[in-house]
Amino acid sequence: MFLENNKHKGWIEVVCGSMFSGKTEELIRRMKRAQFANLKVEIFKPKIDVRYSEDEVVSHDSNAILSTPVESAQNILLMTSDVDVVGIDEAQFFDDGIVEVCRKLADSGIRVIVAGLDMDYMGVPFGPMPALMATAEYVTKVHAICVRCGDLANHSHRLTADDKQVLLGAHDTYQPICRHCFNELMNKK
Numbered sequence: 001m002f003l004e005n006n007k008h009k010g011w012i013e014v015v016c017g018s019m020f021s022g023k024t025e026e027l028i029r030r031m032k033r034a035q036f037a038n039l040k041v042e043i044f045k046p047k048i049d050v051r052y053s054e055d056e057v058v059s060h061d062s063n064a065i066l067s068t069p070v071e072s073a074q075n076i077l078l079m080t081s082d083v084d085v086v087g088i089d090e091a092q093f094f095d096d097g098i099v100e101v102c103r104k105l106a107d108s109g110i111r112v113i114v115a116g117l118d119m120d121y122m123g124v125p126f127g128p129m130p131a132l133m134a135t136a137e138y139v140t141k142v143h144a145i146c147v148r149c150g151d152l153a154n155h156s157h158r159l160t161a162d163d164k165q166v167l168l169g170a171h172d173t174y175q176p177i178c179r180h181c182f183n184e185l186m187n188k189k
Contacts, residue, residue: 010106012136014091016118016129019156019174021144024089027115031087034111039084043067044076046093073098076105083110091116092126099131121158121174123182144176155182 015026027043034041047069067087070076073094080086086105091098091114102112118133118141120126133139144153153176160173177185 010109010111011138012102012106012112012114012132013138013140014129014133014136015113015115015140015142016133017142018117018119018144018154018176020176021142021153023115023117023142026140026142027087027089027113030113031085034085040082041085041087042080042083043087043089044070044079045089047071048093073101076101080105080110085111085113088112088114089116091132092118092120092129094128096128096131098128099135102132103135117156119155121156123155123186146178146181147175148177148181151178151180153178155179157182157185 013030015023015030017023031041031043045067067089068079070079074097076086076088088094088098088102093116098114102114105112114132114136116129116132117126118129141154145151146153155177156174157177158174
């Protein structure tokens with residue numbers, strides 16, 4: 001249970017999963033609930049994420065909330081005075097410094113809600129996400145539906161041949177697939 005009105009304790013919540021699992025949707029839902037509770041909120045995203053908007057966090061279902069794009073995790077600390085709740089989307093794109101930033105915010109009494117991919121397209125833990133999950137008081141893993149068989153999907157299958165770890169995209173670039181279908185595809189390579 002999240003103690004939304006307790007201003008004396010900070011904590012970290014992580015929402016993770018594959019592409020199209022509802023991570024950003026859940027982040028937006030929690031941030032809007034905090035706004036309804038008259039808490040002061042700030043939402044951040046990496047400056048490189050301009051898929052849907054430069055200054056909003058936008059879900060694949062087109063729900064949006066105003067955000068501040070930042071170059072690095074350290075910039076977040078400069079913009080969070082007098083804030084009750086901080087939201088951070090696409091945390092996997094930040095450097096490892098995001099973990100310490102979240103700790104400092106939580107230690108100062110701020111509720112921190114972080115959303116991001118837990119694994120990259122190869123099924124490898126993605127960037128700072130494992131450390132964020134280990135540090136967090138609450139971790140919520142959300143799932144998409146496998147487009148191949150209909151089971152719960154926890155992998156983001158890349159549809160292009162590009163092998164860069166960071167490749168921004170949506171339905172044209174990725175599809176959610178389950179463990180079985182992921183393993184089948186990986187064994188064909």
